[in-house]
Amino acid sequence: MRKILKGGILIAVLFIPLQIFAFEAVVYNENVLSQKVSEELNLIGQELYDKTGIHLFVAAGASTPLEELLKKQDELPKPNVLLVLSQNSHKVDIVGSQEALTFFDKEAVLSPYPGTGTILPILTSHKGQDVFNAAILNGYADIADRLAKYFGLKLEHSIGNANRDTINILRILFYGFICFALLYYVQRKMKRARHV
Template structure:
């Protein structure tokens, strides 16, 4: 009985492609990303791939030079997008097939401004020791969300842009408080002039 079950299992493996069992969006990880981030990236990437057929991967290196990471994109299934980051070179970029790069604006994802970009603002912040995990997860999720939006889809596993939304809400509250304070100050000054 055991040998029959083994035979069925190996026959199943032979006739069905491996990608049914495992989806791996992590093309390269030189001990930079932790297991929790890898799991999140794979969940988001698999859902996007299942819904659109577009593979979005991550290649993050500790010691590999930035230029060597470009070669990895050629080995991926097409269409594809690859987020590459080299710690030793201090560089990050998004590359991919021509058609897949039309589905989102990579310059917005790579923007250094916190209201727009989702990678560089985290990498340049001095707070937190685990900026690479946060930056890669944020950037990867942003890429996938933008591609899904292009196809009028919503990803169930998306982490969304919670950080950006929180920052924007805080900005609105702070600016609102400043405007209110200024108006209050001007109104009191005008009242004193009328009374005095």
Template sequence: MLRALALVFVLNLFLFAEQNFILLNEGILPQKTVNKINEIGNEVFKKTGVRIYLAAVKEMKGKKIDAFEKSLSSKLQDPYILLTLSVKEHKVDIINSPSLSKRFDKEEILSPLPWKGTIIPILTSHMKNPDAAVEAALLNGYAEIADQIAKSYGVNLKSSIGSTNREIYYWLRVVFYSILALILLNFIYRRFVKK
């Protein structure tokens, strides 16, 4: 009886222990970002059973990103998602278990369009401080994957960073294009109507 209780206790420790979802971090992400990513990853795993991993390396040492990801994913347990970034090669990619293909939109997350993508637009827009850009891009991309997975399972994440940046960007676009439209209308009015 005592052995059975001890076994149940040990199994619970393993089941509910905090996991590390950062497979590789070659000094790219600071500890506070690593902590936030692990917090999000643990919550997603506890609520959905999906593991979202991240690998951030300075370089892949001659490997192509597909081969690099394949070597990392061979050790992962289904269902999983792996977000990979190589700084020197300027490569970012996401691979996943086949069962998760319909649960999140990889193309949207990796889109270079600022109003759609969450990783590449940030990487390309912060040339003054590339380290901060990489950190922000990985955190935003990871959080977007987590939000999409949670939504597909019908759960809410307390640790989510939300889509505030996307909403702000949307409203800035609306204001910008409205101002452009007003300037164009003013030009047309002065040029053609006033004569």
């Protein structure tokens, strides 16, 4: 009986620190983010914190105004970055400690252009029912990647920017085809002009 009790105490002592120090990326969620997305955010956020010491958080509200969600940043450990989404206000923002915000380009993440931004293009696409989860996950991962890049690091749990890379490749192919077609057209016109 004593061996079982000692074994149970040993297991409890070993697992308590894991529970105490588990990183929670989502500091506020009003039934906007799914459990699966929250878990993915926790993995990325934990790795980012372990490697850089920067806390990256999310606050997502369905009916809570953006201004209320932005106040959450003051309660968080520093240095921090907080990605905020308010469905009711139809707004997204990124706030954080002054130091942490200098490590990446916030305006690029929030850009409405698909080649640059990772949040607003998804929210405005209206394709699919789960645009909020996709937008937050993409934006969070983009911020994490940008912070890691600033410190010369690579995140193992990064989801990357596959959508942006695919769009850029398609854009290059499209413009390349247009240029080729124009050059071919001009060349044919010049040949005809010579033969006349």
